Amino acid sequence: MWHLIMLPVVLPMLTALIIMLPPVHYSPSRRRWVSMVSSALQLVLAVLLLLQVQQAGFIHYAVGDWQAPFGIILVADNLSVVLVCLTAFLAFGAICYGSAGEDEKGSFFHPLFQFQVMGINGAFLTGDLFNLFVFFEVLLIASYALLIHAGGKNKTKAAVHYVVLNLTGSAIFLFALAVLYGTLGTLNIVDMAQKVATLPAEDQMLVKSGGLMLMIVFALKAAVLPLQFWLPATYSAASAPVAALFAVMTKIGVYALLRVYTTIFGADAGELSGMANDWLLPAGLATIVLGAIGVMASHDFRKLVANLVLVSVGTLVSLVALQTEQSAAAVLYYSVHSTLVTAALFLIADVIANQRGKAADRLVSGRRVTQPIMLGIMFMLGAMSVAGLPPLSGFIGKLMLLQSVTDPAKQVIVWTTILLCSLLVIIGLSRAGSTLFWRVSGTDSGGDKAAPLQVFAISWLLVASPLLVIFAGPLTELSQQAAVQLYDTQTAINTILGSQTIVGDGL
Known part of the structure; x- marks a missing residue:
């Protein structure tokens, strides 16, 4: 059972290889079944890994018997495994x-698709920064090709911007790793935390420069202002299942910010403690405002949903900057909620576009959709949830994040920004819904009805919102446990560096 931590990385990789081999490769139905069955199995394994972490408290795995801090170490705690479960749940629907x-x-x-899932899972489970870079590159290379899937001028244009920006980010990432390794002599996260705590004064400026370069890289991956301009065009141009999977990619940047600036540059880092907070809080709040304005200004539904991703990113980054256990718990719960709901809205936008004729998903008067009742209900559930209206999961997520802001000075600006921008989001979604479903001209478009698999996929993602409410008690408790575990850096150091690491022979 200790090898279970490897499977979220190994299984999608093997699945991708199997799909490319005959006889599976030559049959579309076989490719689909292998991919769907593997995705379902990945979800089961992710849940089993979560149960194992709940029992053991903390799992670490040395690949090839190379011990920390020199070997490839995979680390499973509540935070990383919940995000692996989120990825598996999302990937199955997409x-x-x-x-x-x-x-x-x-x-x-x-x-x-499977290679990208492999990279995402690896980024959540890795225990050192160099392998975080490696898994970033795996998921990015897959995303480059998925973005231009099915072709088209808009996709090609968005892909060029996306590739250039991410290659620039990768170069900065390597520079940051070189500076940090040259100064600290390690890239293992907990080993770095241990060495930063006792860092000589003459080395602090070098490490700080490396840490701030990492902040730029992770902010680019998360699409934080002023590095957010690539996201609306990229996500709105991608095909629906790809855009749905991309909904979790910004959360990798947020996770990296949370992990690095809590574990390495956290409370025990001395002069380097909290060095990114003064940058992240204003940048996060500005991203919320920009995203809300984008929601109001969007001329098509896909771009509106892409701007909703920006709103969620800004909210999460603002919470990361607070550096408290309560804010970290809110980050985890809100990440799960926002990822699944925005992914569902991307799929809903695609079905609407297919049923409105030439109007597609543009927010203009057009023909009536072929399935107005079903799509109207789906749209309403997704819109209510993402806007934070009760009784759906967005309300609980916003309540948790507002309660996590305990500093009176920060409460004024954070609460005001979040609540006012939530109002703008509600107005923007109301305008979109009334345009898409009520401003009807002419006859029905005669578009094809949504396929059963499409209806199932949207329902699969939307049902997560009421489930997050029904099981809010245990889920918020799990989020709190993850936050406590995240901030218990000394236990992580003692476990990974001070005891026998569980070994993965032959891998």
């Missing part, structure tokens, strides 16, 4: 939607 026909509009959709 792959089901893609298997309704979107996958055949381009080449190698399923292998690329």
Whole structure:
């Protein structure tokens, strides 16, 4: 059972290889079934890993018997494993939607999809910064190809911007790692935390420069202002299942910010403690405002949903800057909620576009959608949840994040920004809903009805919102446990560096 931590990385990799081999590669139905069954199995394994972490408290795994801090170490705690579960849940819904026909509009959709899931899971589970870079590159390379899946001018243009920016981010990442390794002699996260705590004064400026370069990289991955301009065009241009999977990618940047600036540059880092907070809080709040304005100004529903991703990113980054256990718990719960709901809205936008004729998802008067009742209910559930209206999960998430702001001076600006921007989001979504479903001209478009797999995929993602409310008690408790574990840096150091590491022979 100790090898279970490897499977979220190994299984999607093996699945991608199997799909590319005959006889699976030559049959669309076989490709779909292998991919969907593997995604379902990945979800089961992620839940089993979470149960194992709940029993053991903390799991670490040395690949190839190379011990920390020199070997490749995978680390599973409540925070990372919940995000792996989130990725598996999201990936299953997205792959089901893609298997309704979107996958055949381009080449190698399923292998690329699985490679991206592999990279995402690896980024959440890795225990050192160099392998975080490696898994970033794995998921980015897959995302480059998935972004231009099915082709088109808009996708190609968005892909060029996306690739150039991320290659620049990767270069800065390498510079940061070189500076930190040259100064600290390690890139293992807990070993870095231990050495930063006793860092000589003459080395602090070098380490600080490396840490701030990491902040720039993670802010770019998370799409934080002023590095957010790539996201709306990229996410709105991507095909629906790809955009749905991309909904979790910004959370990797947020996770990296939370992990690095809590563990390495946390309370025990002396002069370097909290060095990113003064940058992250204003940047996060500004991102919320920009995203809310984008929601109001969007001319099509896909771009509106992409701006909703910006709002969620800004909210999460603002909470990361607070550096408290309560704010970290709110980050985890709100990440799960916002990822699944925005992914569902991307899928809903695609179905609406397919049923409105030439108007597509543009927020203009157009023909009536073929399935107005079903899509109207789905839209209403997604809009209410993402806007934070009761009784859905967005309300609990916003309540948790507002309660996590305990400093009276910060309460004024954070509460005001979040609540006013939530009002703008409600107005923007109300305008979009009334335009798409009520401003009808002409007859029905006669568009095809949503395929059963598409309906299932959207329902699968939307049902998460009421489930997050029904099980809010144990889930908020799990979020709090994850936050406590995250801030218990000394236990992580003692466990990984001070005791026998669990070994993965032959891998």
